[in-house]
Amino acid sequence: MEKRELGKSGIMVSPFCLGGNVFGWTIDEKQSFEILDAYVDSGLEFIDTADVYSKWKSGNVGGESETIIGNWLKRSGKRDQVIIATKVGKPMGEGEQGLSKAYITKAVDDSLKRLQTDHIDLYQSHDDDKHTPFEETLSTYTDLIKQGKVRAVGASNYSAARLKEALEVSKANGLARYETLQPEYNLYDRKGYEEELEPLCIENNVGVITFFSLASGFLTGKYRSDADLSKSPRGGGVKKYFDVRGSRILVALDKVAAQYKTTPASVAIAWVIARPGITAPIASATSLIQLHDTTQAVHLNLDAEAIALLNEASQY
Numbered sequence: 001m002e003k004r005e006l007g008k009s010g011i012m013v014s015p016f017c018l019g020g021n022v023f024g025w026t027i028d029e030k031q032s033f034e035i036l037d038a039y040v041d042s043g044l045e046f047i048d049t050a051d052v053y054s055k056w057k058s059g060n061v062g063g064e065s066e067t068i069i070g071n072w073l074k075r076s077g078k079r080d081q082v083i084i085a086t087k088v089g090k091p092m093g094e095g096e097q098g099l100s101k102a103y104i105t106k107a108v109d110d111s112l113k114r115l116q117t118d119h120i121d122l123y124q125s126h127d128d129d130k131h132t133p134f135e136e137t138l139s140t141y142t143d144l145i146k147q148g149k150v151r152a153v154g155a156s157n158y159s160a161a162r163l164k165e166a167l168e169v170s171k172a173n174g175l176a177r178y179e180t181l182q183p184e185y186n187l188y189d190r191k192g193y194e195e196e197l198e199p200l201c202i203e204n205n206v207g208v209i210t211f212f213s214l215a216s217g218f219l220t221g222k223y224r225s226d227a228d229l230s231k232s233p234r235g236g237g238v239k240k241y242f243d244v245r246g247s248r249i250l251v252a253l254d255k256v257a258a259q260y261k262t263t264p265a266s267v268a269i270a271w272v273i274a275r276p277g278i279t280a281p282i283a284s285a286t287s288l289i290q291l292h293d294t295t296q297a298v299h300l301n302l303d304a305e306a307i308a309l310l311n312e313a314s315q316y
Helices: 029-041 064-076 101-115 134-147 160-173 197-203 215-220 226-231 244-260 264-274 288-299 304-313
Strands: 017-019 046-048 083-088 120-125 150-156 178-182 207-210 278-283
Touching (some): 017 029, 083 101, 101 134, 120 134, 134 150, 160 197, 197 207
Parallel strands (some): 017 278, 120 150, 178 207
C-alpha cells in the first residue's frame, strides 16, 4: 500500500484516516476497542480525534474519544504502530477555547494525559481563532515541537485566505507551519474545497485530510428517502442531500460499485483518495462491517472512466 506524506512533515501515512468522533458517542469503549484493533490489524495506522469529541452527547464533558484511544493504546501496546492526530480550539468549558499560548499549552498536556502518550503526531487547530495573532499560535506550536510533545501541526476549518496568511507568517518568522488542512470534502460537497483551498494546498504542498468524506453517511447509499433518516443518530444531517444532484450521485455510485463488486461507501472514499492533493479522507465506523466497507477503498483503484462518471454526476 502506498504511503503519503503529511505535507512536508516527514510523517508517512496510509491514504485513509479513521475518525474517532464516534468513540464515546455512538459506540462505547468495548466497541471502540474492537474497531481500533481491526483497523490496525488491517495494516492501517492513521487515527484522527479531537479534545472536544464527544462533548455534545448528554452526560459527556469532552475528551471521551481521546480517553478511549488512550486506554486502547495502553492495553494494546500499539502506540508505535499508529499515527495519532488530535485537535485543539473548540469550546471545552468556560474560558477553555481558542488558540492562545496559554490555552494551547494547557490543552496539549490535557490531551497527552487522556491519550496516555508522550507525543501527538499531528496537532491541529480545530477552528480559526481570529482573536489570537498567528505569530502567537504558531510560536506556541513551534515550542511544542521543540519540546517533543508534537511532531507536526495542521489546521481545520480554515478559509483559503486565512490559511495562506498563516503559511506566510510561518515562512516570514521561521515558525512551524500548518502541514495539513482538514476541510469538508466529498462527492457532494466539492465547491467549498475545490475552488480556492485545493489550488492553495497543492501549490504549498499542504496535506489534505478530508472530513465528512461520506457526507454524514449519505454516500453509503443507506439513506434514500425520509423513511431512512431514523436509521442512525446522524440521519437528521442527511436530508439536505435529498435533491436531484444527490440522486444523480447515488445512481453513479451504484453503477461504479456494481462494476467493481464493492459498496457505494468504498467507491465514494476511493474517489476522494484519487483526487490530486489529497492525503487521506477521514471516515468513522460504528461496526466492523462499516469499517471494512470504508477501508477497502485503499485497495480500490478507480479507472479514469469511473472517476469521470462520478465527476460528471457530482458537478456543481
